[in-house]
Amino acid sequence: MNNSSILFLAASLAAASLLAAGDDPCPGVPTEAADAACHGASTSSAMYDLCMGILSSSPPTAEVTAYAHVATVAAAKSCLATVDAGEQMSQNGSLNRALSDAWGDCWGNYNAARAAIAVARDKLERCAFVGIGQGYMDAMAAIDVCAAKLLPAGGISTPLYALVVGDRDRTVIALGLASPLAR
Numbered sequence: 478m479n480n481s482s483i484l485f486l487a488a489s490l491a492a493a494s495l496l497a498a499g500d501d502p503c504p505g506v507p508t509e510a511a512d513a514a515c516h517g518a519s520t521s522s523a524m525y526d527l528c529m530g531i532l533s534s535s536p537p538t539a540e541v542t543a544y545a546h547v548a549t550v551a552a553a554k555s556c557l558a559t560v561d562a563g564e565q566m567s568q569n570g571s572l573n574r575a576l577s578d579a580w581g582d583c584w585g586n587y588n589a590a591r592a593a594i595a596v597a598r599d600k601l602e603r604c605a606f607v608g609i610g611q612g613y614m615d616a617m618a619a620i621d622v623c624a625a626k627l628l629p630a631g632g633i634s635t636p637l638y639a640l641v642v643g644d645r646d647r648t649v650i651a652l653g654l655a656s657p658l659a660r
Contacts, residue, residue, distance in 0.1 A: 503542045503604035506658065511535055514544045518653025528650045541657055546601050548651035552616070553594045555647045559640040560587050566637060579630035580637060583623035590619040594648065597655065606658040613652035620645045 515528035531551045532544055563580045566572045572580060597612030599605075624641045631638060 503540065503658075506540050506542050506604075508538055508540050509544070510538050511544065512537075514541065514654055515650075517657065518548075518650055524646065524650060524653075527646055528654070531647065531650060541654070542601055542604070545651060545655035545658060546598070548647070548654045549594060549598045549601060552644065552647040552651045553591060553598065555644045556587060556591050556594065556616075556620075559637075559644050560584075560591075562640055563637055572635075572637065573631065575630040576627065576635060576637065579626045582626050583641075586619040586623040586626075590616040590623075590644070590648075593619065594651075597651070601655065601658075606655075609655050609659050610652060613648055613655065616648050617645055617652070620648065 511529065511532045515525050515532065519525035519528050528548070531548050535544060535547055563583070567577045567580055593612045593615035595612075597609055597616070600609045600612065620641060624638065624645065627635070627638045627641060633639075
């Protein structure tokens with residue numbers, strides 16, 4: 478099973494579990510169409526397309542929390558898949574020495590990113606939205622530090638760098654979908 482299939486399955490299961498929790502798991506949170514939620518969470522057509530892809534298994538209209546949860550799970554799973562792929566690339570010799578060393582320096586950043594995303598996910602699941610954006614911002618910062626380490630070692634054209642940027646983009650979408658909840 479490839480990473481896209483795993484991410485799709487994880488996001489589908491997350492959406493189903495959150496939506497099965499009840500018709501109104503977070504009192505006072507509005508429903509919205511997925512299309513409108515993605516327009517609000519996106520800054521470009523590429524980000525909109527990514528958002529719609531992440532929410533493809535979600536109902537066309539749902540509580541904003543459900544969309545944010547699906548995107549948060551997708552960001553977490555993407556980070557995990559990147560860690561696995563980076564480790565595999567390091568072990569099978571497909572990374573040059575400088576890139577392998579830079580990736581080794583990213584472990585702490587990815588642990589911090591995954592922990593920060595977990596905090597945001599927990600807030601969503603508890604309907605505790607105060608400060609929810611900080612978890613995503615912390616995750617993005619940690620991922621950006623890793624990207625900055627990889628850049629001089631291999632440039633922007635390496636598969637590993639592309640995975641890291643993808644993780645950041647998914648985290649940005651999750652933040653964009655969760656942001657209306659913090660208001």
